[in-house]
Amino acid sequence: MNKAQLYMGLMSGTSADGIDLALVDFATNTPKLIASYYQAYNQDIHQKITSLYNPDINELDRAFKLDAELAHLFAQTIKQFLQQQQLQPSNIIAIGNHGQTIRHRPNQPHAFTLQIGCCQTLACLTNIKVIGQFRQKDMALGGQGAPLVPAFHQMVFNDNDDDVFVVNIGGIANISYLPSLNAIKQGKTLIGYDCGTGNALMDDWFVLNKAEHHSTKHYDENGYWAASGQAELKLLTLLLNDKYFSLPAPKSTGREYFNPTWLQQHLANPSIKTLNLSPADIQATLLKFTAITIANEIKSLSNSAKVYLCGGGVHNKTLKNELNQQLTNYEVCLTNHKDIDSDSVEAMAFAWLAYAYNKKIFSNSPAVTGASKKTTLGCAFYP
Ligand SMILES: Nc1ncnc2c1ncn2[C@@H]1O[C@H](COP(=O)(O)OP(=O)(O)OP(=O)(O)O)[C@@H](O)[C@H]1O
Numbered sequence: 127m128n129k130a131q132l133y134m135g136l137m138s139g140t141s142a143d144g145i146d147l148a149l150v151d152f153a154t155n156t157p158k159l160i161a162s163y164y165q166a167y168n169q170d171i172h173q174k175i176t177s178l179y180n181p182d183i184n185e186l187d188r189a190f191k192l193d194a195e196l197a198h199l200f201a202q203t204i205k206q207f208l209q210q211q212q213l214q215p216s217n218i219i220a221i222g223n224h225g226q227t228i229r230h231r232p233n234q235p236h237a238f239t240l241q242i243g244c245c246q247t248l249a250c251l252t253n254i255k256v257i258g259q260f261r262q263k264d265m266a267l268g269g270q271g272a273p274l275v276p277a278f279h280q281m282v283f284n285d286n287d288d289d290v291f292v293v294n295i296g297g298i299a300n301i302s303y304l305p306s307l308n309a310i311k312q313g314k315t316l317i318g319y320d321c322g323t324g325n326a327l328m329d330d331w332f333v334l335n336k337a338e339h340h341s342t343k344h345y346d347e348n349g350y351w352a353a354s355g356q357a358e359l360k361l362l363t364l365l366l367n368d369k370y371f372s373l374p375a376p377k378s379t380g381r382e383y384f385n386p387t388w389l390q391q392h393l394a395n396p397s398i399k400t401l402n403l404s405p406a407d408i409q410a411t412l413l414k415f416t417a418i419t420i421a422n423e424i425k426s427l428s429n430s431a432k433v434y435l436c437g438g439g440v441h442n443k444t445l446k447n448e449l450n451q452q453l454t455n456y457e458v459c460l461t462n463h464k465d466i467d468s469d470s471v472e473a474m475a476f477a478w479l480a481y482a483y484n485k486k487i488f489s490n491s492p493a494v495t496g497a498s499k500k501t502t503l504g505c506a507f508y509p
Pocket residue numbers: 138139140141142143144294295296297298325326329344345346347348349436437438439441442443472
């Protein structure tokens with residue numbers, strides 16, 4: 127038997143809900159998820175992160191203080207995970223640290239993307255080599271710097287006989303299209319992009335309307351509140367008309383675009399204001415909007431495919447039902463059907479990016495991001 131080659135992937139997504147860790151063994155050709163771990167953020171950290179999504183006062187101090195604070199939180203979580211797994215830091219070859227995105231502006235003359243959760247601090251605190259800053263080089267090469275996961279999806283979910291989609295429903299939703307051999311013969315290639323908002327707007331609207339549902343959660347559990355309302359066609363059409371959805375790929379987006387201000391601007395439209403929609407109707411509309419934006423992208427790329435879902439949105443039963451209804455001709459299931467826990471796919475991908483860095487494997491996909499060449503992503507930070 128090959129000796130284990132253990133890497134750890136660390137993801138803190140745009141929902142700012144918590145830290146996802148994946149322990150992955152790369153001893154064979156197929157990456158094997160050994161264990162995963164989740165540490166939720168408390169309200170204070172959640173608020174500190176989300177308050178940095180848009181320009182505001184004293185950003186620099188707040189951002190870089192949080193850069194260090196998150197590294198400490200990441201390190202604590204890693205120590206607990208190692209203890210649970212009865213492992214030592216020396217058992218882990220490297221940690222792939224995505225960090226926490228607080229700003230992503232790929233479509234401007236001086237494009238940039240900013241992930242915090244200091245890799246150097248993390249390496250010193252854990253005594254493990256950290257690979258991080260994965261998005262920078264792709265962006266320096268003219269790419270979107272996102273999504274970075276399609277290359278990993280292709281390795282794990284590809285199926286020669288069928289077209290495959292992997293849909294990650296996080297704060298923002300992204301899809302990877304893995305064409306079948308037949309489709310490749312017809313000129314189709316690997317594609318991946320952010321298809322729009324995932325849970326983000328539903329989370330925002332849920333928290334803004336606490337008085338309506340009395341839940342202390344930051345998300346609409348199972349979409350029950352959305353299910354108590356009725357989706358409204360006029361509002362749905364207005365949201366779907368947003369210019370992001372007609373942009374060609376490569377494209378990526380973030381919380382600096384799909385945020386409460388974006389939603390309020392649409393709700394303030396005179397044609398919507400006169401409808402006097404209830405907050406639950408608006409939540410129902412946002413849920414349908416999320417499902418349709420995902421389904422539209424899939425339908426535009428293939429008319430028969432397997433669709434693997436992952437990310438926190440798969441726990442929203444109402445959203446999953448709506449997606450099934452929108453995709454009746456497709457085989458829709460969770461990534462768990464391929465033995466990969468749907469909550470661990472993203473973190474696993476960052477373990478792979480760390481592995482790819484160590485092995486000098488090209489890890490970006492120019493066809494996905496628009497970068498001018500293939501390259502190995504990331505920088506190394508040593509204890
Ligand atoms: N039981 C549930 N019911 C409804 N929604 C849920 C449930 N569990 C999780 N979620 C949603 O999933 C979100 C977290 O998902 P996830 O961690 O995949 O997103 P993320 O951190 O933004 O990651 P990404 O980097 O992919 O954007 C929560 O904010 C919530 O909206």
